[in-house]
Amino acid sequence: MKKLIVIAFFSILALSSNAEVYRVGVVPQFEAQRISLIWQPILNLLNAETGHEFRLEQSDSIPEFEKAFLRGDFDIAYMNPWHAVMAYESQQYRPILRDQSRKLRGILVVKKDGPIRSLEQLNGKSIAFPAPNALGASLLMRAELTREHGVNFTPRYVGTHSSAYLNVALGSAAAGGGVMRTLDEQSLALRNRLRILYQTQPVNPHPLVVHPRVPEELVNSLLRVFLTGSAAEKLATLLEQVPIRDAVESSIDDYLRLQDLGLRDFYVN
Structure with a gap:
């Protein structure tokens, strides 16, 4: 009997270790500890609500964060609007969520x-x-x-x-x-x-973006959790720290106008 229990236990561990982990990047506007304090409770709630695992992967600097999403390292990421355009052009990341209550200036x-x-x-x-x-x-x-x-x-x-x-x-x-x-x-x-x-002129604020490899079913599940699910009210409180104070579904159309502002001439690699 003990042998069967041990075998079952290690079988569960094996399944867990083989489960897909979705990597989440956050633009390092603040120090790593503060980003973790803001985002880990959000990811914990998403883990519980979707049954998937979302793991925070921090970057040491904004240039390192840029290199990571340009390689497609993140499955999901929170980034500034120009990053969203770069990520779309390089890896076809697409915005799914943003704050509709404010603009970035x-x-x-x-x-x-x-x-x-x-x-x-x-x-x-x-x-x-x-x-x-x-x-x-x-x-x-x-x-x-x-x-x-x-x-x-x-x-x-x-x-x-x-x-x-x-x-x-x-x-x-x-x-x-x-x-x-x-x-x-x-x-x-x-x-x-x-x-x-x-x-400066106002632009739409930082979006949450997803890589094309993230299944559409999961994207829809995330939107339900953020916007209409039973945990949406609790998530809204957590998102205020990001800050996303009034979450709404987003798309790349919210950011493509940035391509016309000539920002590439001022971008530093």
Whole structure:
């Protein structure tokens, strides 16, 4: 009898080890621990609701994340809008979910008590950006400053939104790129030292995308869980931390207009 139990136990383990695991990538806007705190509860709930396993696979940096999805490493990923276009063009990833309650805008901040009052005054100055390909905070911002306003500036890539804001507050850069959400997360003392000088045009926010190898049945199951299932209310609370505050089904049509903005000229490999 014991032998049969042991055989059954190891048979279950073998089945579990052979089960397909869906790899989930998240653009590393924040440190790894914070991303895990936000996303692991979401994935745990998806595991329970769908009967499939979703495993978070973190990237050390945005460039590493880009290389991963361009190779098709992720089955499911949360990424910025320009990444969604790149992922669609390279691997046919397609958006399935986004937030319909807000738009993504880049913001440009300067010292609140400083002399800069117009974009023209930034000519010849240094501007801090978190990373070259952060869409609102850098890519779209650099494109608009250059093409629409003729500003000739020196970009400095400082790693994070917080560092960009701090560089401005300390006078190490004349201006800094970010987005409203990350500015709101800074300390009151830092925010009180900054002023928003400019905002980019709005675009649809970060989507959740799936690789073509993910079965359509599973995609439909995920949409049901997110939008109408018994756990949708609990998921909605968890998604607010992403942030996705009002989830709606999405498609690549929500993002293809970005192809017409000339962002490729400002993309850094």
